[in-house]
Amino acid sequence: MSKPLLLALGLGMTLAAHAAPESVALPLPVAQGAAPAPAGVPAMPTTPAALDPAQLADLRHRYALWQALPAAERAAVHAAAQRMAALPPARQQALREQFASQDQRFRAGWLLGPQLGQWFPKLQGLFGYLPAGQRDAALASLRQLNIDQLAQLSLVAQRTPPQERDQVRSQFLALAPGARDAWLKEHVGH
Structure with missing residues (x-):
C-alpha cells in the first residue's frame, strides 16, 4: 500500500x-x-x-x-x-x-480499513454490490482472510464473469473458515 x-x-x-x-x-x-x-x-x-x-x-x-x-x-x-x-x-x-x-469506488473501499482497502478495487466485482442480507457476513468473512487469501480471492473476483458473481460469492460466503484455502486454490487454479 x-x-x-x-x-x-x-x-x-x-x-x-x-x-x-x-x-x-x-x-x-x-x-x-x-x-x-x-x-x-x-x-x-x-x-x-x-x-x-x-x-x-x-x-x-x-x-x-x-x-x-x-x-x-x-x-x-x-x-x-x-x-x-x-x-x-x-x-x-x-x-x-x-x-x-481517485474513483469514488476506490475511495469508498478504504473505509473498510487498511487491509481490505488495498484489495477492495480488485474485490469489488464480487463484493461491491451485495444484497443487504449478505453484507455483514461478507465483511466478517473478508476480515478473517489473510493477505494471501485476499490476493487469491481478488484473482477469483477478477476472473468471475458478471453473470456468475452472485453464485461464486454465495459459495464463498457459505464456506467454513477452514474450507476457504482449498476453495480459493481450486478457484484460482493452483
Whole structure:
C-alpha cells in the first residue's frame, strides 16, 4: 500500500471516528494555517444542525465502519493520521487532492480499513454490490482472510464473469473458515 494513500486513509477514518451514530460529534475544526478542503469538495459544517440528512447519514455510516474495524487496523489508521498531521500543510493538501481525484469506488473501499482497502478495487466485482442480507457476513468473512487469501480471492473476483458473481460469492460466503484455502486454490487454479 502506498504511503500517501495510507495517510489519506488515516485522515478519513480518523475524521469518521469522531462521528457518533446517534449524536454526531463533528470533526475538529481545521487548525489555523491548515489547508482547506480540496477544490470541489464542500467544507464540513461546523455544527450538527448544519448537516443535511445525507451528510448525517454519511457520517453515521463512516462511524459504523470505523467501529467495525479490528483494533489493530484502527491503531494503524490513527498512526497514519498522526503522520499526516505532522506533514506540512501543503503536502497534506496535495495528498487530500490526490485521494479525492481517485474513483469514488476506490475511495469508498478504504473505509473498510487498511487491509481490505488495498484489495477492495480488485474485490469489488464480487463484493461491491451485495444484497443487504449478505453484507455483514461478507465483511466478517473478508476480515478473517489473510493477505494471501485476499490476493487469491481478488484473482477469483477478477476472473468471475458478471453473470456468475452472485453464485461464486454465495459459495464463498457459505464456506467454513477452514474450507476457504482449498476453495480459493481450486478457484484460482493452483
